[in-house]
Amino acid sequence: MISSKSLTIKLIPAEKIRRACLLLNPYISATWDFHENAAIIENCDLIITCDTSIAHLTGGMGKKVLLLLKDIPFWTWGLKKETIFWYPSMRLFRHKERDNWYELMERVSNQLNEEVYKLNNH
16 A cells, blocks of 8 residues: 555656556456445545546546546547546546557656645645
């Protein structure tokens, strides 16, 4: 578990976010029950995911979620906006250039650092 204290030491580079996702993935992937997933999500401050049922579940629960989208996403996400009226707590991160995940993760990293800053200054 990551505490907010460890996040305040320095900015969080995109590579650290990627590694954290790889570490958590086996636990999340092994959980198929929506009740279990909802319990995990309920205990998180923020969820970062791609277009999966977890994105919909998190948004439906009203929890903060950063959604990573490819350059031409599924129709429900539209093509341009950073928000979606179905899930007010969701922010959409879209590819600006096809298959350039590095640039997208840099923007996610910047947003995550802003979130941590807000938490620490309240």
